[in-house]
Amino acid sequence: MRDVAARAGVSAMTVSRVLKGNEGVGESTRQRVLRAVTDLGYRRNETARNLRLGRHSGLVGLVVTNLANPFYAQLALGAEEVVQSYGLRLVLGNTAEQLAQEKHLVQDLVARQVNGLIVVPAGSDQRHLSPGELEGTPLVLAARPPAGIEADTVLVDDFGGARAATARLVADGHERIGFLGNPPTLFTGAERFRGWWSALEEAGLRPREEWVRRGPYTVVTAEAAALELLGQEDGPSALFCANNRLTLGACRAVRGLGAAAAIAGFDDVESADLLGVPLTLAAYAPDEIGRRAAQLLVDRLEAGAATRPTGPPRRTVIPTLLAVYGR
Amino acid sequence: MRDVAARAGVSAMTVSRVLKGNEGVGESTRQRVLRAVTDLGYRRNETARNLRLGRHSGLVGLVVTNLANPFYAQLALGAEEVVQSYGLRLVLGNTAEQLAQEKHLVQDLVARQVNGLIVVPAGSDQRHLSPGELEGTPLVLAARPPAGIEADTVLVDDFGGARAATARLVADGHERIGFLGNPPTLFTGAERFRGWWSALEEAGLRPREEWVRRGPYTVVTAEAAALELLGQEDGPSALFCANNRLTLGACRAVRGLGAAAAIAGFDDVESADLLGVPLTLAAYAPDEIGRRAAQLLVDRLEAGAATRPTGPPRRTVIPTLLAVYGR
DNA sequence: CTGTTAGCGCGTTCAA
DNA sequence: TTGAACGCGCTAACAG
Numbered sequence: 268m269r270d271v272a273a274r275a276g277v278s279a280m281t282v283s284r285v286l287k288g289n290e291g292v293g294e295s296t297r298q299r300v301l302r303a304v305t306d307l308g309y310r311r312n313e314t315a316r317n318l319r320l321g322r323h324s325g326l327v328g329l330v331v332t333n334l335a336n337p338f339y340a341q342l343a344l345g346a347e348e349v350v351q352s353y354g355l356r357l358v359l360g361n362t363a364e365q366l367a368q369e370k371h372l373v374q375d376l377v378a379r380q381v382n383g384l385i386v387v388p389a390g391s392d393q394r395h396l397s398p399g400e401l402e403g404t405p406l407v408l409a410a411r412p413p414a415g416i417e418a419d420t421v422l423v424d425d426f427g428g429a430r431a432a433t434a435r436l437v438a439d440g441h442e443r444i445g446f447l448g449n450p451p452t453l454f455t456g457a458e459r460f461r462g463w464w465s466a467l468e469e470a471g472l473r474p475r476e477e478w479v480r481r482g483p484y485t486v487v488t489a490e491a492a493a494l495e496l497l498g499q500e501d502g503p504s505a506l507f508c509a510n511n512r513l514t515l516g517a518c519r520a521v522r523g524l525g526a527a528a529a530i531a532g533f534d535d536v537e538s539a540d541l542l543g544v545p546l547t548l549a550a551y552a553p554d555e556i557g558r559r560a561a562q563l564l565v566d567r568l569e570a571g572a573a574t575r576p577t578g579p580p581r582r583t584v585i586p587t588l589l590a591v592y593g594r
Numbered sequence: 595m596r597d598v599a600a601r602a603g604v605s606a607m608t609v610s611r612v613l614k615g616n617e618g619v620g621e622s623t624r625q626r627v628l629r630a631v632t633d634l635g636y637r638r639n640e641t642a643r644n645l646r647l648g649r650h651s652g653l654v655g656l657v658v659t660n661l662a663n664p665f666y667a668q669l670a671l672g673a674e675e676v677v678q679s680y681g682l683r684l685v686l687g688n689t690a691e692q693l694a695q696e697k698h699l700v701q702d703l704v705a706r707q708v709n710g711l712i713v714v715p716a717g718s719d720q721r722h723l724s725p726g727e728l729e730g731t732p733l734v735l736a737a738r739p740p741a742g743i744e745a746d747t748v749l750v751d752d753f754g755g756a757r758a759a760t761a762r763l764v765a766d767g768h769e770r771i772g773f774l775g776n777p778p779t780l781f782t783g784a785e786r787f788r789g790w791w792s793a794l795e796e797a798g799l800r801p802r803e804e805w806v807r808r809g810p811y812t813v814v815t816a817e818a819a820a821l822e823l824l825g826q827e828d829g830p831s832a833l834f835c836a837n838n839r840l841t842l843g844a845c846r847a848v849r850g851l852g853a854a855a856a857i858a859g860f861d862d863v864e865s866a867d868l869l870g871v872p873l874t875l876a877a878y879a880p881d882e883i884g885r886r887a888a889q890l891l892v893d894r895l896e897a898g899a900a901t902r903p904t905g906p907p908r909r910t911v912i913p914t915l916l917a918v919y920g921r
Numbered sequence: 922c923t924g925t926t927a928g929c930g931c932g933t934t935c936a937a
Numbered sequence: 938t939t940g941a942a943c944g945c946g947c948t949a950a951c952a953g
Contacts, residue, residue: 606932
């Protein structure tokens with residue numbers, strides 16, 4: 268900046284003013300400065316700027332559990348879209364569902380003066396995300412609700428979607444419906460289980476624990492579990508699967524057995540209609556979660572800029588839509 | 595830091611030393627400082643630190659064309675993995691294949707003092723990524739090669755993969771093989787087209803332009819193009835598809851027609867074996883591109899820290915592996 | 922309309 | 938082993 272000032276024959280202050288688009292600068296000096304800037308290819312140092320302005324970094328931290336899952340990639344895209352329209356950038360962190368990694372990451376991002384954080388929390392306790400620990404950095408939770416703290420949150424209608432998909436199986440005449448899901452310690456796991464259960468009860472059917480399988484499944488292990496359930500004598504004639512990994516595993520099992528079993532599931536699956544299995548999915552747009560989360564955060568940032576108390580935590584729930592394939 | 599110093603009864607300088615893990619600090623003062631730090635919940639201001647150290651932000655910019663594509667999400671994950679092991683973080687930018695957006699994004703990231711950039715370039719000319727424009731910020735290109743500039747690059751073996759997949763169709767007895775691909779202005783489009791062509795020539799077959807379709811396809815438009823090709827009288831009996839979107843579209847077409855056509859393609863496709871179409875895919879790990887690109891960048895950063903001239907541009911090519919499904 | 926002074930939070934350099 | 942002075946690049950507040 269000094270160099271630019273020298274070349275334009277003014278002080279650094281004037282350069283600063285020109286670059287900021289400040290009013291009180293003479294048109295001729297203005298032009299001279301601009302010339303010097305382009306001649307020297309000068310650009311402001313954002314680091315110094317942020318320091319001086321006492322403001323944050325203009326960055327928003329996004330912490331997800333597994334970026335390899337297209338779900339979170341879509342979420343990131345949605346968040347990026349909103350955030351960038353406010354001149355902010357996204358800093359990415361992947362926790363691989365490791366709580367320790369999440370803590371570490373969040374602390375690092377706070378030290379980097381991020382304006383705010385969007386977190387898909389890994390554990391079932393988020394006290395390490397309390398305002399104190401975060402030095403008051405605004406926080407929005409995505410996909411999983413807060414536990415032990417209060418925070419703005421964006422959720423999917425896990426319960427409603429699971430219930431609707433299961434109810435669809437019932438409407439199609441299925442009376443023996445199994446459940447393939449996440450561990451109940453995961454919020455989504457518990458909610459989707461509850462949805463399955465409710466749909467059965469409401470139809471006058473008895474949920475049978477022996478047709479329930481829950482674990483940290485991959486497509487491969489889900490297939491094995493589905494094979495075992497569907498292979499039983501008098502076993503289930505249909506399965507509700509609590510996420511897209513499980514749905515794919517179950518489809519493999521159905522195809523492998525050559526069975527006529529139907530599958531309902533949570534999350535949409537690409538090319539579901541080609542899989543050759545009757546499929547009813549509770550679908551929704553993951554990028555919408557990202558967009559809403561980012562919007563919640565930005566609102567909070569702008570509110571915080573005006574007045575101190577920024578209101579109570581808000582919670583948004585994204586609805587699901589039934590998608591029916593392969594019939 | 596002053597507050598911590600006051601509480602510990604030392605100077606700010608000592609606090610700085612302790613936090614840096616510097617040697618010459620008495621054990622007792624060290625403990626006092628550490629106590630004060632935890633008592634006050636103090637954390638260093640990374641912004642000020644970066645400014646003072648004259649170093650960059652500790653951030654690496656990752657600019658991709660479409661994060662919604664799982665391909666780039668995997669790439670991002672691979673890059674994040676490497677980068678974080680060096681204490682760096684990834685700042686994300688999505689260009690949606692818009693050159694203007696890419697220019698803007700890159701300039702912004704340079705102003706934010708990123709240590710380096712990994713870019714999947716959108717256009718067919720990258721002069722806006724020259725060292726001058728980037729203020730010397732180290733750059734690695736991913737998935738697409740440099741044009742008009744020199745830069746470290748990580749590529750996939752587009753030519754070899756396309757040739758191998760097509761050759762496999764030939765080995766299976768197909769003599770009439772069509773091509774469904776990207777526009778030739780895209781590097782990958784041109785290379786994969788060349789691979790298809792070579793495989794046919796080497797087998798003594800004549801590539802037929804009337805069986806070539808190229809455009810910016812989605813799954814839906816690709817399906818239409820494939821339907822048209824496969825529906826011809828004496829049309830192709832097999833199709834080579836230059837990416838995963840096209841492969842899926844072609845599979846839909848084959849299934850829709852109830853045809854016996856075989857498909858070969860570039861990029862792996864999840865659950866390809868369930869699609870009910872004979873499929874030969876040139877597969878590779880997208881996250882490996884990210885990892886290599888990040889490694890190339892980090893090497894460059896560390897070399898740059900030591901001496902000025904950091905050697906000529908390097909180029910890595912990731913091999914593909916044939917995956918055969920549905921037979 | 923423009924320049925001077927001062928300081929954001931830290932770390933390097935020297936002296937004590 | 939510890940501290941004081943100084944400056945990284947920028948801008949708010951006050952001159953002039």
